[in-house]
Amino acid sequence: MKVNDTWLETIDSETIIIISSLLISAFVFYRSFEFDFAASVFPQVVSGTLIILTMLLLLESKLPKPLQEIVSESVDLTEDLVSDEAEMIESEVSSNEDLDSDVEGTTTDDTISEKIHSREIFGVLISPLAFTTVLIVVYALLSYLIGMLYITPMFVVIYGYWFNISYKSITILAVLSTVIIFAFTWYLFLPLDEGYILRELGVV
């Protein structure tokens, strides 16, 4: 049991990403030999490189120290561009922002928000992140099966209910989102008013 616990503790989202990348690139590398040269050489080079890179990340702790430093440490070419004073101020400002993504966090206390919007379902505490993730996946699946036009208002109502949005605002958001989907259906001639099941049943 203890061995399993220790093993499980090492499996985090980063490890899952790296292992998934390794498996996908190994698969691409293996299967690419079935194609002609012009179709296979690029996937082989990219997947081969990716296998090496993901192996380095996966085995980071077991690498010799110099190699480990290269793999783990950040490199920054801009350190000579930004003056010391500006860099000092930048580090203060960037404490609540993500410079890589062009997108900032809010000033709201994240922990408080997590607690307010977490709910217990069948004894399991569901965080807002987990709820939103599952809701988006279900929304996409049901849209495919039934039709995005019909599922969208339900998605907005469930989202609004979970995040304690007032009924008046939920109604406005649901109407607005339905209008958006209707506009897409009408303006771009998209089959958002039909789904796989409805088509199979001959309803649409």
Add this chain to the structure above:
Amino acid sequence: MLSSLLEGVLIAFSWPVVGWMVVGLLVGIFCGAMPGLGASLGMALALPLTLPLDGPSAIILLVSIYSGAMYGGSIAAILINVPGTAAAAATTIDGYPMSKQGKATNALAISATSSALAGFLAIIVLFLLSPFLVEIVLAFGTPEYFLMAILGLAMITIITRGSLVKGLAAGGFGMLFTVVGVAPMNPEDRFTFGSFLLYDGLSYIAALIGLFAIAEMLKLSSESGSISDGFDISGSKREGFQTAIKNSSIIGKSSLIGMVVGAIPGAGASVSTFVSYGETMRSTKDDSKFGHGDERGVVAAESANNGTISGSLIPCLSFGIPGSSATAVLLGGLIMHGLLPGPGLFEENLHITYSLFTALFLGNIIILIVGMVLITRAGYVTRIDTNYLIPIIIVLSLAGGMALRSNWIDVFTVVFLGIIGYYLKKNNFSLIAFVLGAVLGPIAEENFVRSLQLSDGSPIIFLTRPISLVIVILIFVIIFGPVVKRYREQ
């Protein structure tokens, strides 16, 4: 060239292009002012909607969103100390203290004026540089374009300050994303598992929407709430305008700094604004007020971030290397509308390139007008609860995915890459590197395979021409330079 310039100007002034420009600027200002949204998200959501538009209208709409967001980011930075975009981070240093001193209107007027004037200057420089760019771009051949894609990936990986291996892996994963479907140089389908839905491959636009919209909404959903309880906007527009004009030398210098730094792939406005801010501090005799509401700080930061737009267009249009996540989306839009970066944009499509520059030029006038007129209403944007925006953006993202090719694979790509993108970002994998890999994958493959075909499979072709040799050396310096530097320091 003059006829292309004239044609470009006429396109930018024609209807409905002007209308799309205004719409783009307003959407951009809104996205920029809303912390959590930003230029890349606004542009990614707009991408599928540009499908029915002609190339110039679509690209001008996208670049106007970009330009508007760069200015809009300063609104939240000045009023509530939360930069709407990373580009506005330096604006908070003096902008917010000015608001606390009752000079919020001054700061917003300085921001609008500096942004507009710096944008003007940078575009003029870009116009003047374009004949030289044409010469450089035309000197590049097939091997060089493949190598430039690799160089761009290497630079972005390093400049975004993360682990080099993680950055390269993210870029490689992005490229791997593009090997699904029919190969570009051989009519052979790859990794489709017999499904006709995968025959045309996975859409990089769907990937962009997922990575920039869904991933951000997942992040915001766990931290959402009202951004601000409100802020009294006081001060004088006129004083702010005059202050900016008085500091025109700072505007000029910062605009050029923004342009130069912006032209370095991956550096972007988040770097250029701090470089410019630091330079303004260094060159000022009395720098004691900086950080406590010095108007020159706002002028420097806002001038640099709008100058960056023009700079970032140089590698994007010339070599297809985006300088930031927003230009990565712009690049996606260019390719989606059949406007391939490189010689094409400087030869047969030169008029479109000039129409883009003219639109940016005009956009600065609109930014100035909108900025000055709407200052007293600016605070409303920052008070919108993000919980209201999240479901709408998710709906727009999924419908946008479907709009690309009426293919449900694109909708699931949006969702899947949204979730993957959230965890990639959480674990410090560069999203920009992934996007660059996904956008440049087909171009890189085409040039790579064509080069090898020209040389009968010998990779020596990448070293035989002087330009390609220089690029290879640059790639090695960029990848191994920081490692060697560290060991020399030790």
